[in-house]
Amino acid sequence: MTDEFMTVATVEEMPNGTVRVVRIGSYDIAIYHIDDEWYAIDNICPHAGAPLDEGWVNDKTVTCPWHAWCFSLETGRMTMWDMEGVDTFDLHVADGNVKLNPHPRPKPVAEPAAEVNAGEASSGEVPDSGT
Numbered sequence: 001m002t003d004e005f006m007t008v009a010t011v012e013e014m015p016n017g018t019v020r021v022v023r024i025g026s027y028d029i030a031i032y033h034i035d036d037e038w039y040a041i042d043n044i045c046p047h048a049g050a051p052l053d054e055g056w057v058n059d060k061t062v063t064c065p066w067h068a069w070c071f072s073l074e075t076g077r078m079t080m081w082d083m084e085g086v087d088t089f090d091l092h093v094a095d096g097n098v099k100l101n102p103h104p105r106p107k108p109v110a111e112p113a114a115e116v117n118a119g120e121a122s123s124g125e126v127p128d129s130g131t
C-alpha cells in the first residue's frame with residue numbers, strides 16, 4: 001500500500017446521500033457520502049458481479065441489488081456470513097476535494113469462530129479423574 005491519493009470528485013459534486021463510481025486500473029470503485037461519512041469499496045459484487053452502487057444503503061451496510069448479499073461500507077466484509085467480501089480503499093476530504101488511495105486496504109482478519117478456554121488449553125495439567 002502507498003500514500004498516493006488522487007482527486008476523484010469535489011465535495012460539491014457529492015452532497016450527503018450520494019454515491020459515485022470511478023474506474024481506476026482494474027477497479028470500479030464506489031465512493032459513498034452517507035450520513036456525513038465517506039467510504040470507498042470495490043463496486044463489483046463477488047457473488048455474480050452486480051454493481052453495488054445500485055444497491056440500498058442502511059446503517060453503514062450496502063445491500064446488493066441482485067440477490068441481497070450485504071457488505072459493510074467500513075470493512076467490505078459480508079454482514080450475513082463470515083466471508084471476505086469486497087476491497088475497501090482509504091479516502092479523505094481536503095480543500096474541498098475527495099481524495100482516494102487507489103490501492104486497496106489490507107483485508108481485515110476474520111474473528112475466530114469460537115474461543116478456546118485458554119486456562120484449560122495451556123495449563124498442561126491432566127484433570128483428576130477422581131479414581
Ligand code: FES
Nearest residue numbers: 045047048064067
Ligand atoms: S450479484 Fe450480488 S448478491 Fe448476487
